[in-house]
Amino acid sequence: MTDHTELLDTPVSGAVHKRSFAKADGRMLYLYGRTPHALPPQAQDTDDIATGGELRFHPLRGEWNIYAAHRQDRTFKPAAADDPLAPTKPGRPNTEIPFADFELAIFENKFSGLHPQAPQPKVLDGVDSMAAIGACDVIVYTPGAAGSMHTIGQDRREVLIAAWIDRYAALFHQGCDYVLPFENRGDEVGATLHHPHGQIYGFGTVPQVQKTAIDAFARGYDLAAEIAAAMPDYGLAEAGNIAAWCPRFARFPYEVWIAPQQRRAGPWELSAQEISGFATLLGGVTRRYDAFFGRATPYMFALHSAPRTGGAHYHFSAQFYPLLRARDRVKYLASVEQHTGVFTVDVMPESAAETLRAV
Structure with a gap:
């Protein structure tokens, strides 16, 4: 039609x-x-x-x-x-x-x-x-x-x-x-x-980064356990059994993830309550960024979900990678990051979590 x-x-x-x-x-x-x-x-x-x-x-x-x-x-x-x-x-x-x-x-x-x-x-x-x-x-x-x-x-x-x-x-x-x-x-x-x-x-x-994540989940990596361990000190907010936190292994200054606290393969598996919580935190994280940096914060955001097939153990997350390390300082992906994939992180995740939580 x-x-x-x-x-x-x-x-x-x-x-x-x-x-x-x-x-x-x-x-x-x-x-x-x-x-x-x-x-x-x-x-x-x-x-x-x-x-x-x-x-x-x-x-x-x-x-x-x-x-x-x-x-x-x-x-x-x-x-x-x-x-x-x-x-x-x-x-x-x-x-x-x-x-x-x-x-x-x-x-x-x-x-x-x-x-x-x-x-x-x-x-x-x-x-x-x-x-x-x-x-x-x-x-x-x-x-x-x-x-x-x-x-x-x-x-x-x-x-x-x-x-x-x-x-x-x-x-x-x-x-x-x-x-x-x-x-x-x-x-x-x-x-x-x-x-x-x-x-x-x-x-x-399936892109290479996602293949690596699929393999990690298949080998038993437990994101739900990581969320539970991180939330007391690295958490920003919770809503509808969805958590927002700064990963302890973040690569970007002020990086934030949002994910269900129980494994879901993708947003299609979320309940109505979880979707409402997810929507709340999507808006809340963006608000925190703009308030903290005092400007419309540049970021790279994506949903990381299971593939069409072969992702039975995948745990869905939404990931924000802000491109600022301070209001007037850009986090550039320079030679080391681009040539090796090894990031140099200028802001400790625990500090980022404390700062964003206070906004």
Whole structure:
């Protein structure tokens, strides 16, 4: 169907509706909200859409990396009047969301590095390569041009979690082996659009970092026991059997994790109470960061969940990696970090926990 509305079957408390709309250029747009979305579409662009890049294997690091030259032409810090993530208003420039209003929107990325119809790569002697099969979504948290995970409010955060769960199911069904919802916030992280938003990558193969975590859980690593041990001194808050804390093994100054206190494979296994607690802590951590640093804190955020198959022992977590070690000091990933993977941490986790807890 090119335009279809349904009520989601989701553990989130209260109704969450989803409208699936095929855009004029062929990409899908999904509108999520507490009320059914029924506005008529506005004018739309019909530009050519990239169908992904290619993957090449790094033999010394064991990694498959994405090569997508077309992403050089993606939208870069547009003027406020040209915000591509805003609603399309009559008489204004066309945007990615051809409706005059919405609650929360997800659409297929126009500059996708991973795509279900990714082309076969050229053959290079001595280099393993394959098509970059997968998916790339953009999540728009709010129609407003400003805001944060905190300021969108508890109800919108619960709708966001419902949308994440829905896209996990869809991308796993599509054949993606690993799904990573994430957010890049701030200039220091490299965010090219300031409108509050995140993304979702659906990978055709499980990334190396996640393979390592899957193996650790399979060998018996117990994150629930670590949370219980850490919370007295490293904890920030608890809500609905969900904990927020600074990991004792954090690599970034002021790094914070949020996770259920009992093992859950992903957000799709959370109860309504746990989802409410998760939403509360997502907003609370973002608020603490902005209050402590006195500014919109740049960070890298992602959900770490089980893969499509083979993650029976995985324990889901949401991880914040802030890019500041003080208000005016960026935590750069320099030579040692990039070349070895060994981080130099400037702020002790116990100090970070005490400081953030006091905010």
